Amino acid sequence: MAKEVIMPKFGFTQEDSQIVEWLVKEGDTVEAGDPLLEVTTDKVNMEVEAPASGILAGIRAVAGDTVPVTQIIAYILAPGEALPAYDAPPSAVSAPATTANAEETAPASPAGVGTTSVAARFAAAMGVDTSQVPGTGPGGRVTKQDIEDFLARQPQPSGKVRATPAARRIARETGLDLADVKGSGPRGRVQAHEAAAAATAMTAFPTAAPIATPIIESSAAASSRGELVRVPFTNMRRTIARTLQRSMQEAPHITFQADIDMTNLQALVARANELRPSDMETVTLTAALTRAVAWCLGRHPTINSHIGDDEMIIWPVANIGIAVALEDGLLVPVVKDAGAKGIGQLSDEIRDLSRRARQGKLRPDELADGTFSISNLGMMGIDRFTAIINPPQVAILAVGRTTRMYLPDDQDQPVVRPICTMTLSVDHRAIDGATAARFMADLRRVVQAPELMVL
């Protein structure tokens, strides 16, 4: 029996995925579980595994193609077996079928093509999908009037959200607010895959406050020439916006700053790099700081927790998220059980996660289950800043740059010390000021005396 290879739905549910590259050629023999191809969603790249052992055949989509999830993209055949009779090259079957189908089922105009430019701008401003609007202009083009009529026909918001039972179940199970989810079903109905995507994004993404905003920059630049540029939110941007807004509105943030002397931690890292074997990569200060934070979390378990509905959920291990800035957005890959790892291993993991975050190659599980986050903007020259907590976590540490400062020594003589300002934001619903202060005091102790970690 020919086994179908379909475009899978990953934990992040998407309408479709784009094929990055085939890792196996047509006619090659594969084992069940072998990676066949790499695909990309709007968030991460993932490999699609062979569903069975056999010979790869009948590839229907090539690198660069965007394919709806669950669509067949190839087959795994037994030796000597032919492709299923109904299968044919995509050019012969899929394309005409799709076209015919579009004509049959979509009386409305395709976006862009049959829309006047005024209507297109108006539609974008009003958040209307022009493909849903029947056109009455010449050749069935959608006019501004059509969009106004369309908007007039939309029911007034009643405070009720249109959503399928499946979407409501997912919202109930994940604590998602369906009012925040944009539905693509009839009359804006939220469907299961949209709720699932929003729920996954809600737990996987969010993080620290300062976000590079090309939207504002381009708007400002453009306005000097008299025209505004509108950049629609990407899914990632929408998720960041939603999550951080909710965190800011729901979690009463209190912040605690400490200027910490980095001399000894820097010395530890320098010594580690002197001693490291030649086949080991450089040990980083970020890794050492992560290890120090994990040590503190071990001593203050309430900070290493999630806030639930009328409860705190304290985690037995410290899974520390490291915020990584991307071109447009950010990701927070998670180092699992950081307290159980040496700074060499932490250096390697953080380096690897950051690199793959920028390449869009993180797996969903590498973004999940964080219990605490660190956001470091020191390398960008920021002295100190505060970060928004990444829910359901209850705390985040914002790390500024390390500067050389004159401080009085024991004899009140000025000495130069590398000083870093760290700012802890905690959710006051779960954590009180004294707890946060003790955490920061311990962080200062362990950074200034890292040998404490081996006690």
Added chain:
Amino acid sequence: MRELTYAEALREALRQKMVADERIFLIGEDIGVYGGAFAVTAGLFKEFGAERVIDTPISEAAIAGACIGAALTGMLPVGEIQFMDFVTLSMEQLVLQAAKIRFMFGGKATVPMVLRMPGGSGTGAAAQHSESLENWFVHVPGLKVVMPSSPYDAKGLLISAIEDENPVIFVEHKLLYRTKGHVPEEMYRVPLSQANVVREGRDLTVVATSIMVSRALEAAERLAQEGIELEIIDPRTLNPLDEKPIVESVIKTGKALVVHEAVKTGGFGGELVSRIVESEAFDYLDAPVRRLAGLDIPIPYNRNLEYHAVPQIENIVEEARKLHQGAY
């Protein structure tokens, strides 16, 4: 592989049971010398004689009544109504007598009878010879209602129906009589009240009865070329209904389409949709549950109009595609 037509499979079931059990006899209009309007009983008169293959006057009330009386005295009658349309004349006997006796006598009497009848349109037989009235009987507790969709099921279900101690309304389909399929020679049974997952698929559950099962299968093959995979479930017995596989399937796919030939209003589809919506599958529904059924009209005599009065393959393809794409 041994192939028989649907009509031959039914005949084989009757013959094998009649050979094995002398209590079984057949009764109906023109089923003896003539062999039946659709030749289901052809040759049985010659083999078993006039006492066990009984031709009756044109009285459906008499056929049903004779079956009930014989069953009460320990016989196992299998009656035939020439066209399902005329079972309307048997309704008092079936609804008030056959369905009630076991209850009203506290289980001391049973009515182990089968009443076979062909339903459905597609033969140009017009409004009085094309009815699909199965849901009339579904509404009556005490009657079992069976609708085989393939030669294999036809034989296995008829044997089970004959062996059941309750009155069974056995609804065949005129257009299926000549369709062929694998039928084992031995006497096998397809249990009553056991739905059949005819085709597995991940995208959309189609619950279809009788001839709509094969139409749905053909539709599924077409949609598979577009990457849409239908899961098709044939309840086989409409009452008592085996709803578990249907509910499980809808939980898997999140979308359901019910397809039957009988008119939509008051049809069995309403029952199926209700079962789905009432069940734990509710929380998994990702679109309205839809019905594709016969138009609410008498079957027209004009062949074109007749064709468009009931679901055809292309209608199932279009409806399933739209439901899958989120058009509803």
